[in-house]
């Protein structure tokens with residue numbers, strides 16, 4: 001039986017990986033997209049650009065409603081935040097886009113492979129071997145070309161672990177309650193927010 005050799009294998013399904021995969025598919029190349037996480041989309045879709053922008057939109061709406069009366073909108077003076085609903089909406093936006101990516105892979109005939117991908121060594125006769133580890137299961141695939149699109153992750157200061165006070169982009173996006181100050185602030189309010197955050201941090205430091 002002839003060996004199954006991909007024209008391109010891409011490790012990592014973030015924006016770099018999935019756009020490369022779509023392009024390769026459009027060129028009719030036999031393409032594999034390898035992802036260690038259970039979903040496609042990488043940092044940007046799951047713990048970066050998309051969820052933060054979904055939350056920023058909530059903040060923007062909230063902020064606009066402060067001046068509702070000035071815009072002739074009445075009856076919203078006693079607005080109340082339902083944080084659970086905010087997080088739910090964010091998750092919905094992310095999941096919708098993740099499903100869209102799966103559809104795009106199928107449409108462009110890209111094979112998605114779940115597992116942690118690792119090059120086993122130099123190419124042999126122009127063919128690379130990639131080890132794929134998914135839990136206890138290990139397999140190997142072969143490809144003429146490999147794109148490493150493994151992105152990056154927040155690095156911890158040695159000795160620290162992420163928890164409810166030490167937050168990376170992952171923890172901060174699933175906080176159980178509204179954070180007292182954030183790093184991304186609404187356009188036009190950045191300086192004000194930054195000043196408020198600094199004041200708040202100083203106040204907190206003085207209290208501790």
Ligand SMILES: Cc1cc2nc3c(=O)[nH]c(=O)nc-3n(C[C@H](O)[C@H](O)[C@H](O)COP(=O)(O)OP(=O)(O)OC[C@H]3O[C@@H](n4cnc5c(N)ncnc54)[C@H](O)[C@@H]3O)c2cc1C
Pocket residue numbers: 011012013014015016017034035036037041042043044045047048049050052115116117118149150151152153169
């Ligand atoms: C909070 C936050 C907000 C952001 N907002 C914006 C924004 O508004 N606009 C903007 O342009 N950018 C934004 N970014 C940056 C953006 O998210 C990154 O630039 C982008 O995700 C990089 O894409 P990538 O494909 O290179 O890597 P990633 O998105 O990091 O994807 C890499 C993928 O590879 C997978 N992977 C890694 N190693 C392996 C392996 N060995 N085997 C299998 N899979 C592997 C990972 O699981 C991941 O899915 C933001 C980032 C953060 C953290």
